[in-house]
Amino acid sequence: MTDSKYFTTTKKGEIFELKAELNSDKKEKKKEAVKKVIASMTVGKDVSALFPDVVNCMQTDNLELKKLVYLYLMNYAKSQPDMAIMAVNTFVKDCEDLNPLIRALAVRTMGCIRVDKITEYLCEPLRKCLKDEDPYVRKTAAVCVAKLHDINAQLVEDQGFLDTLKDLISDSNPMVVANAVAALSEIAESHPNSNLLDLNPQTINKLLTALNECTEWGQIFILDCLASYLPRDDRESQSICERVTPRLSHANSAVVLSAVKVLMKFMEMLPKDLDYYGTLLKKLAPPLVTLLSAEPELQYVALRNINLIVQKRPEILKHEMKVFFVKYNDPIYVKLEKLDIMIRLASQANIAQVLAELKEYATEVDVDFVRKAVRAIGRCAIKVEQSAERCVSTLLDLIQTKVNYVVQEAIVVIKDIFRKYPNKYESVIATLCENLDSLDEPEARAAMIWIVGEYAERIDNADELLESFLEGFHDESTQVQLQLLTAIVKLFLKKPTETQELVQQVLSLATQDSDNPDLRDRGYIYWRLLSTDPVAAKEVVLAEKPLISEETDLIEPTLLEELICHIGTLASVYHKPPSAFVEGSRGVQHKRLPPRAGSGESTESPDVGQSGPSEAPPAVIPSQGDLLGDLLNLDLAPPTATVPSVQPSMQMGAMDLLGGGLDSLLGGDIGGSPSMGAGLGAAPAAMPASLGGAPAVGGGLGDLFDLGGGVGMPTGSYVAPKTVWLLAMKAKGLEISGTFARRGGIIQMDLSLTNKAMSVMTDFAIQFNRNSFGLAPAGPLQVLTPLSPNQTIDVSLPLSTSGPVMKMEPLNNLQVAVKNNIDVFYFSCQYPLSLLFVEDGKMDRQVFLATWKDIPNDNEAQFQIKDIHLNSDVASNKLQGSNIFTIAKRTVEGQDMLYQSVKLTNGIWVLAEMRIQTGNPNYTWMCWRRPHVRECVSQNDSPVIS
């Protein structure tokens, strides 16, 4: 008698049979039939056709049957909304049942039925359940509010459920508190700026009390909520930490990690000389170590987070190296993470042990793991200077094994060791050369060629070796070709007499026979350098090389801080900013660690290198963008995948140029106003899409109007405050914020460049992609001095409108590339349309009148600007400052009508009528566009007509 019997009916008439059974008079038979239906559902069979029959079984006293029917309803209500209504009455009745279990079950199930019509009926029962005498019902109802909010947010707000939910934070039952917090956090996620979780010392205290008594899951919700609180001072911070530390001993690893997050964040505020600070550091290690003895999946997540923690506070785990030693039957994903952390923790004190382990790993079976272990040995050599010699001899031992991929990895890392410690280990070159023939991977070949070129003067047959590579030049990968070119040039500069023929051969191969522009460019540069000034060539090509960094893959400090605030989340597993995981338009709040009190330490300099042997900030290996580095061939560092990313807030949906532009012109606060749709003529279909975008478009008419009275406002065009266009964490430490301005008929892009990385930035350049109005830089980006760390430079870049034109989505979108010595970064921004309003935009009155009459009705659109308290004259003056000219004015029935003209840089005229009613703060704006220039501007459903 098991449930597997429910799977056995596979005959054709199955559904009909079930239908008959469901309508049977016998209770038992009904129940069995519903069970069969559920069983079919679990394996993914479609049994939605039985909907009315199953719903008929709902009116029953049998709780099990009721539950089964509810299960079914939740699954299929969405596909049968009309039928689902049939169930409403039973739900409402069940919400009044004497048994709290049934009340809770009903309100819980109703919330899961995502059908609009049902939600209306849900409100009343839900309101009652939120105030139910039984805490079990209240806690279920709290979650239901979150469900309802997901279906219909407006309804939840209108019904005042959010306030009720906030009240539940003070509930006497800890489980109710935890669920209320969970529900509010979920709702708050879709309202980033709302004050839903308004945390103050009183609510924090309530949460901390509930923390001790609620279930493990509730504890996670509460801890995550606590993590978003910013204590007022270090004393409050300490008292919260004290009350959170007991959670570190919880059996549930998610509770432990959430507690670690709270502590890592709040301890930032504690003065370092405080005794408690040291105590806390000690308390953090054991729970993290314990996580590593859990199941491999838990270990993986823990290890990814520990990777962040050791970068931020290496002192916590510096004595725990051994727990990261790899067991041979660990899953590969655990092995690789452990290895990474071992290297981060490697220091002079433990390097011997680490090396012995790494050597052991290099003989394992898994190729990926072995490769990474060999690489790790190289990283240790670079990180711990005292161990370099031992690392090199370990690598030589490994090369002797002749295992092909081990040899190749070893050669790649030995090249880095040569870079770090020049003129120290050249004695091993002979051994390396023995393996020349077995190298078949480009990276290893390139590394070997670099070594030969760099030490050409010590290798007697360097020319022969390089020549042997030259034979198959065209079959090599670009990496190897570039390396070979440089190596031969180096060789030539060192031994000019014997290698003239060789260098000519390689230069001609690179410049004449190659299709690769990089290779050709480099070839020509060398050629010219060598032919014009060999001395200079020597200085350039054989120049002293900058140091390579001790640590690789260090996370940018700003990103690290943000990730520390998100310990335990997906973001922390992927080491990517949380904004990558939520929809951009929701406006992600970037969390930062709180500033430390007392100790006078700036937050900008996190104490990364604390336990390391040197305090000096690690230099960053210049990557491929740097031309000088290119010539010196310093670009051998593992290619860092720079993903040019766009700032999320700029990725609005399709926004019509004038729709979006005027929208903000006429006031950023227009977004969301229900009066928008009341347009004359064609209701603009594109408008809703642009609503969300309005705030992103900086400046505009609305801004022109705001600032209250505006008396004493400069008559010039309005300039929006600078907004951040490029985040430091996405651009290797370069942050760019900016705005646009029109000054004296010249369009300018005002930029602030801030260096948040740890090395100096130079060689800035800027370029625009083709755009709707042909905006292009009128001159180079004038950043004359190098930008040192933490320095900000303001520059104004004059723009012309004579660049190539391409229609953009939205029309006022501008894609920009900024280059510096580190890399090229891409971002996009949007300019206010008023930027393009030219000074001679005042139309002759007669022409205006004639044009006005010509405009067909369907070319018009209407907007309302709210809450502007200006009279028509002031408004007209202010608009003139932005090159919106008033041609005529008339007054009809207390309404001022202003007729206005605007000319865009590409010669398009926009005519408008503005109605201002005295006493009414709302303006109505109507715009027209001439039909024959329509196609130049925008898509057909443009709401704006000239």
Add this chain to the structure above:
Amino acid sequence: MPNHPVPVPSSVLAALKNKTIHLSAAKMIHSLFLVNASGDIFLEKHWKSVVSRSVCDYFFEALERATEPENVPPVIPTPHHYLINVLRHRIYFVAVIQSEVPPLFVIEFLHRVVDTFQDYFGVCTEAAIKDNVVVVYELLEEMLDNGFPLATESNILKELIKPPTILRTVVNTITGSTNVGEQLPTGQLSVVPWRRTGVKYTNNEAYFDVIEEIDAIIDKSGSTITAEIQGVIDACVKLTGMPDLTLSFMNPRLLDDVSFHPCVRFKRWEAERILSFIPPDGNFRLLSYHVSSQNLVAIPVYVKHNISFREGSSQGRFELTLGPKQTMGKAVESVLVSSQLPRGVLNANLNPSQGTYTFDPVTKLLSWDVGKINPQKLPSLKGSMSLQAGASKPDENPTINIQFKIQQLAISGLKVNRLDMYGEKYKPFKGIKYMTKAGKFQVRT
């Protein structure tokens, strides 16, 4: 050359836009799929809208790429969801999430699902789940509401949904009653949510098992690289009413890294190093602890080994001898040695002094069931291995994995001092058992 023209690749930008995973506000666990060892989905449960099972294709891709079943990464990103999976009892539990959810939260929940199934059905297998599919469905619905965990304590679940037993099935069939509880579980909202009220037993008993597992890595020369102890105290408490227990240790200092069951009063532990708690009814894990490598961990067995291959020969030598080391006079039992021999090994011809051995020529897994170690006559396994003709000398060194048990000993030295009961008048039977086992005990050669 700062002014090198840099075209912005708008196609790249567009592609990137799509790459950002847009997650809806839907929180927590969205759906659950159970996948068996042959890659078939045999159960699905959705707590929100239905997610097509094609989302599991991303999981199957990862499964295909993985060299071993346990190498599937626990978190797999897909364009619209994240898949978080755990492998237990040869079943993958694949949770689908749509928003930023703490992955550990999901993994811990999945573990709880597995534990619950095991608790209810005795085993957690595909057959057991299919046999009880309706109970499984009811359980999953009860454990999670809108993706929020609802009731995960076994005590409470059992009051809501009765576990299937043969007797109950028969009774239900005859009387027509159900296996769903009609009453709100009593413990659900009390101060002790883990315990139900009205518990009654004729025999009142409380048993505690102190079980320690040694994880160790021993290097070639026999010296210890790491050794640590993972200990747990599992309890089986069948006591009437609301007993309040205290458990004290002879040497509580050993326990500096502990994780408690929620029933343990943390403040009392902090202050007096005494475990004070009102226990759940039935079986539960009272505490788990970790004795790290900082302290000296005794190693109960040693291995002498000689596994060697000669260059140019198609034969290899295999010699292995086991012996007891620090066992505090107790016998080492149930010893099982296993080792993954190099791929080049064709077959092994060995001679055990006791027990039996097997060698699987396909997986190259050698396992030797030794039994008990007799200190007077040490068990050994000796013989030769044959290599593939013409194959070169294998370059990997096999690792030897050892399992063993030692009864009546907690290797860390942990000892329970006394167990007292307050709050109830009767005298319970009390019992403490100690056991040491090998966890991941590995010897490198």
